[in-house]
Amino acid sequence: MGLLRRFREKRSPRVVAVSLDGTPYTLVRRMVDEGRLPNLAALAREGTLRQMDSVWPWVSSVAWATFMTGCNPGKHGIFGFVDRDLQTGRTYIPTARHLQAPTLWELLSQAGKRVAVFNVPVTYPPRPVNGLLVGCFLSPKLEKATYPPDLAATLQSLGYRIDTDPWLARESKAKMLQDIEDVLARRVRTLFHFLNEERWDFFMMHIMETDRLHHFFWREMETGEPEDLAAGFYRVYAQVDAVLGRLREHLDEATALLVLSDHGFCRIDKEVYVNRWLADQGWLRLRNVPPDPQKGVLEVDPASRTYSLDPGRVFVNLKGREPTGGVEPADYEAVREEIAAAALDLRDPDTGKPFFRQAFRREELYHGPFLERAADLILAPYDGYDPKGPLYKETLTFRGDTLVGMHTYDDAFCLAVGHPLAERRFSIVDLAPTILEVLGVPIPPDMDGVSLLR
Numbered sequence: 001m002g003l004l005r006r007f008r009e010k011r012s013p014r015v016v017a018v019s020l021d022g023t024p025y026t027l028v029r030r031m032v033d034e035g036r037l038p039n040l041a042a043l044a045r046e047g048t049l050r051q052m053d054s055v056w057p058w059v060s061s062v063a064w065a066t067f068m069t070g071c072n073p074g075k076h077g078i079f080g081f082v083d084r085d086l087q088t089g090r091t092y093i094p095t096a097r098h099l100q101a102p103t104l105w106e107l108l109s110q111a112g113k114r115v116a117v118f119n120v121p122v123t124y125p126p127r128p129v130n131g132l133l134v135g136c137f138l139s140p141k142l143e144k145a146t147y148p149p150d151l152a153a154t155l156q157s158l159g160y161r162i163d164t165d166p167w168l169a170r171e172s173k174a175k176m177l178q179d180i181e182d183v184l185a186r187r188v189r190t191l192f193h194f195l196n197e198e199r200w201d202f203f204m205m206h207i208m209e210t211d212r213l214h215h216f217f218w219r220e221m222e223t224g225e226p227e228d229l230a231a232g233f234y235r236v237y238a239q240v241d242a243v244l245g246r247l248r249e250h251l252d253e254a255t256a257l258l259v260l261s262d263h264g265f266c267r268i269d270k271e272v273y274v275n276r277w278l279a280d281q282g283w284l285r286l287r288n289v290p291p292d293p294q295k296g297v298l299e300v301d302p303a304s305r306t307y308s309l310d311p312g313r314v315f316v317n318l319k320g321r322e323p324t325g326g327v328e329p330a331d332y333e334a335v336r337e338e339i340a341a342a343a344l345d346l347r348d349p350d351t352g353k354p355f356f357r358q359a360f361r362r363e364e365l366y367h368g369p370f371l372e373r374a375a376d377l378i379l380a381p382y383d384g385y386d387p388k389g390p391l392y393k394e395t396l397t398f399r400g401d402t403l404v405g406m407h408t409y410d411d412a413f414c415l416a417v418g419h420p421l422a423e424r425r426f427s428i429v430d431l432a433p434t435i436l437e438v439l440g441v442p443i444p445p446d447m448d449g450v451s452l453l454r
Contacts, residue, residue, distance in 0.1 A: 011252075011253070011254045012201070012254060013201075013254055013255075013256070013438055013439055013440060014200070014201050014202070014203075014254060014255045014256070014439075015201070015202050015203070015255070015256045015257075015258060015435055015438055015439060016195070016203045016204075016247060016250070016251075016255060016256070016257050016258070017202070017203070017204040017205075017257075017258040017259075017260065017435070018204075018205055018206075018207065018243070018244070018247065018257075018258070018259045018260075019064075019120065019204065019205070019206045019207065019259075019260050019261065019262070020207050020210045020240065020259065020260070020261050021060060021121070021206065021207065021208050021209075021210050021211035021261065021262060022060070022210055022211040022214050022261055022262065022263055022264070022265050022407060023210050023214075023261040023264075023265075023412075023413060024261070024264035024265050024266075024408065024411040024412070024413065025049075025050075025051040025052070025261075025264065025411050025412065025413035026051075026264070026411055027264075027265070028040065028049070028413050029049075031234075031237060032044065032049075036234060036237060036238065036241070037237065037238075037241045037244075038241065038245075039241045039242065039244040039245035039248060040241055040244050040259070040415065042245075042248065043244060043248060043257065043259070043415060043417050044415060046417050047257070047415060047416050047417030047418065047420075048414075048415070048416045048417075048420055048421045049413065049414075049415045050413065050414050050415075050416075050421060050426070051410075051411065051412070051413060051425075052260070052261075052412040052413055052414045052426060052427060052428060053409060053410050053412065053425065053426070053427035053428070054262060054263035054264070054407075054408075054409050054410070054412050054427065054428055055072070055073070055409075055427065055428060055429065056360060056365050056378050056380060056409065057079075057080060057310075057311050057312060057313060057378055058262075058263040058264075058311075058407040058408065058409045059080060059081045059263075059310070059311060059407065060081070060121045060211065060262055060263070061078055061080070061081050061093075061094060061121055061122050062078055062079060062080060062081075063262035063263055063412075063428055064120055064121040064122050064206075064262055065077075065078035065099055065121075065122045066428055066429050067104075067120075067260075067262065067428045067429070067431055067432060068103040068104050068105070068120065068122070068123075068432065069099070069101040069102065069103060069104070069432065069447075070104070070429055070430075070431075070432030070433050070436075070443075070444075070447035070448060070449040071101045071368070071429070071446070071447060071448050071449075072365070072366050072367065072368060072429065072448045073365075073366050073368075073370070073374065074366030074367045074368030074369070074370055074371040074374065075100070075101050075367075075368035075369065075370065075446070075448065076099055076100055076101040076370075077094075077098055077099060077100035077101070077370040077373065078094050078098060078099060078122060079094075079313070079373060079374050079375065080094070080309055080310060080311070080313055080375075081093065081094075081310055081311075082094075082309050082310050082389065083098075083309070083373075084298055084309065084315075086321065086322065086323060087323070088297075088323070089297050089298045089300075089323035089324070090296050090297050090298075091296045091297070091298060091309070092296070093138065094122070095122065095124055095125065095138055096122055096123055096124055096125055096126070096127055096135075097125065099122060100369075100370060102444075103123075103127070104202075104432045104435060104436070105117050105129050105131075105133065105202065105204075106127065106129060107436065107441060107444065108130070108201065108202050108436070108439065108441060109128075109129045109130035109131065110130075111439075111441040111442075112130070113130065113201040113202060113439060113441065114130050114131040114199055114200050114201050114202075115129050115130060115131040115132070115133070115200060115201065115202045115203075115204075116131050116132045116133075116194055116195075116198055116200045116202070116203045116204070117129070117131075117132065117133045117134070117202075117203075117204045118132075118133075118134045118187075118190065118191070118194075118204065118205045118206060119134060119135075119136055119137075119162070119187070119205065119206040119207075119208060120136060120204060120206040121136045121137065121138070121206070121208075121262075122136060122138070123135045123136050124136050124138040124139040124144075124145060125139075125144065126145065126146060126147035127147070128147055129147060131198075131200060132146075132147070132148075132151055132194065132198065133146070133147040134146050134151065134155065134160075135162075136162070136163075136206070136208075137162060137163040137208055139162050141162075142155055142156060142160065142162060145162060155190065158186070158189055158190050158193055159186045159189070160186050160187070160189075160190045161182070161183045161186050161187075163183065163208055163212075164176070164179045164180050164183045164208070164209060164212050165179055166212060166215075166216075169216045169402050169403075170402055173216060173217070173220075173229055173402075174228070174229070176212075176216055177213075177217065177229060177232040177236075180209045180212055180213055180236060181209075181232075181235070181236060181239070183208075183209055184207065184209045184236065184239055184240070185239075187205065187207060187209070188239075188243050190205075191205045191243070192246065195250065201439060202435065202439065207240065209236065210236070210237075210240070210261075213233060213236050214265040214405040215403055215404070215405045215406075216402065216403065216404065216405070217229055217230075217232070217233045217404070217405070218265060218266070218267050218268075218404050218405030219267055219268075219404035219405070220233060220404070221233040221234070222267055244259065251417065251418070253418075255418065256416070256417065256418030256419055256438050257415075257416070257417040257418060258414070258415070258416055258417075258431070258435070259413075259414075259415040260412070260413065260414045260415070260428075260431065261412045261413050261414075262412060262428060263407045263408060263409065263411070263412050264407065264408035264409070264410065264411025264412055265405050265406065265407060265408060265411075266383045266384060266405070266406060266408050266411075267384060267404060267405060267406075268384065268386045268399070268403065268404055268405060268406045269384035269385060269399065270348065270384070270385055270386070270397040270398065270399050271386045271387075271388045271397060271398045271399070271400075271403075272312075272355050272381070272385050272386065272387045272388065272396065272397055273388050273390060273393040273395070273396060273397070273398070274308035274312055274314065274379065274387050274388065274389060275307060275308050275389065275390060275391050275392065275393070276392075276393045276394075276395065276396050277346060277396055278306055278307065278308060278314075278339075279392075280396070281342065283304065283305040283306045283339065284300070284304045284305070284306060284307050285300075285301035285303050285304045286299050286300065286301060286304075286391060286392060287299040287300070287301050289392060290391075290392040291391050291392055293390075293391075298323070298324075298391070299391065300317060300322070300323075300324050300391075301324065302317075302324045302325070302326040303326055304317045304324070304326065305317055305326070305327055305335050305339075306327075306335065306339055306376075307391070308387075308389050309375070309389045310387075310388060310389035311386070311387045311388065311389065311407075312356070312378060312379035312380070312381060312387030312389075313374075313375030313377070313378055313379075313389070314339060314343075314375055314376060314377040314378075314379060315375050315376055316332055316335050316336055316339075316376045318332055318376075321372075332376075336361065336376050336377060339359075339377060340359035340361070340377055341359075343355075343356050343359045343377070343379055344356055344358075344359055348385070348397070349396070349397075353382070354382060355379075355381055355382065355385045355387075356379045356380060356381050356382070356385075356387075357380050357381065357382050358379075358380040359377050359378075359379055359380070360377065360378040360379075360380060361376070361377065362374040362375060362376060362377070362378065365378060380409065383406075383408055384406075386406040412428060414426075414431070416434075416452075418438075419434075419438055419453055420453075420454055421434075421452045421453070421454065422452050422453070422454045423454075426450075426452055427449075429448050429449040430449040430450055430451070430452050431449065431452070432447065432449055433447050433449045433450060433451045434449075434451045434452045434453060436451075437451045437453050438453070
């Protein structure tokens with residue numbers, strides 16, 4: 001406690017942020033009302049607990065890139081968990097190498113603030129900062145995940161793990177739950193070690209385990225069956241709440257606390273295979289059926305008008321842009337309009353319910369120098385219908401027992417203690433400028449977010 005006590009005495013503004021990947025406001029609110037989160041409830045009484053919008057599409061890589069830059073994807077360049085190389089047709093997973101805007105911790109570092117950032121998605125490979133940075137679940141191994149590089153040795157001594165093993169859920173959900181709790185315990189131990197032993201002005205620990213919990217145990221939580229797994233869901237949240245209780249003890253008048261998520265969650269009723277639908281309409285043809293997923297190549301025939309990537313991003317197979325483009329530029333808008341209208345008419349064959357509530361044109365969501373990299377349409381689903389991007393599937397929909405939870409757009413949450421937030425609806429893009437203002441660092445004029453301080 002010595003270092004922490006000494007830095008408290010300086011009374012310079014500081015921020016501690018804890019991010020709970022995918023935790024919905026409605027779930028937090030219900031668990032608070034049920035008495036399951038007493039420490040979070042106490043913090044909410046002292047601060048502001050608000051519902052928050054995410055970003056389209058609502059995948060972690062896009063949402064956290066938006067959080068850390070305060071910019072929309074048209075400026076930071078991350079549009080999905082998977083993207084495509086227009087020169088080779090190969091698909092790839094965007095990382096920090098593809099991030100085109102400065103991050104919050106880089107801006108703070110440039111202003112002389114010392115940062116400690118752990119596990120936030122799209123921080124691998126780690127970029128230099130004034131302080132410490134530990135990369136996210138995309139890191140292949142711990143030795144490649146840290147800045148400075150010798151930080152890995154300390155993390156290894158603490159038993160730190162980058163992520164859970166999601167494949168365990170296919171073997172045994174009980175084992176997956178155990179793994180989630182193991183990784184969480186190690187992350188918490190690491191959190192308090194560095195919180196107490198390092199000098200920092202901004203400290204952020206990202207808890208990915210909540211996202212894993214929701215993907216694999218949401219249905220069990222909702223139904224209460226099987227009982228041991230449903231109880232395990234709430235046990236993980238009790239452990240998270242205990243962390244917030246310990247953090248509360250560390251706060252002083254100069255230290256603000258931010259607890260947030262990047263999107264919400266709900267039960268999956270059905271996965272929707274968008275490329276299957278496009279193929280059934282005659283708009284997508286593949287060179288090989290089924291294509292080889294190991295090659296990571298978009299085997300799209302030039303006769304195709306369109307194809308899709310996760311989650312619900314639709315690309316016109318535009319001549320001169322796509323590697324096998326066949327749609328003439330003069331036909332681009334007509335093709336896009338036809339597909340957008342058809343997507344909104346698409347119904348669940350079993351219930352008659354629509355899959356999609358909106359088909360956004362990219363320019364409706366994004367602006368900036370990287371707009372041309374975005375999908376031509378972004379399909380916004382109704383809760384329960386999870387759009388997926390495999391190039392080939394035999395059926396339009398699927399409902400499994402392993403992956404049972406999906407992301408939602410408008411049910412993220414933000415809890416702020418130490419500074420009251422403005423009374424307006426806001427999104428994850430607004431948090432970076434808010435943190436900068438708390439720490440007295442100028443907000444760059446090209447940020448899209450607006451400070452929430454009042």
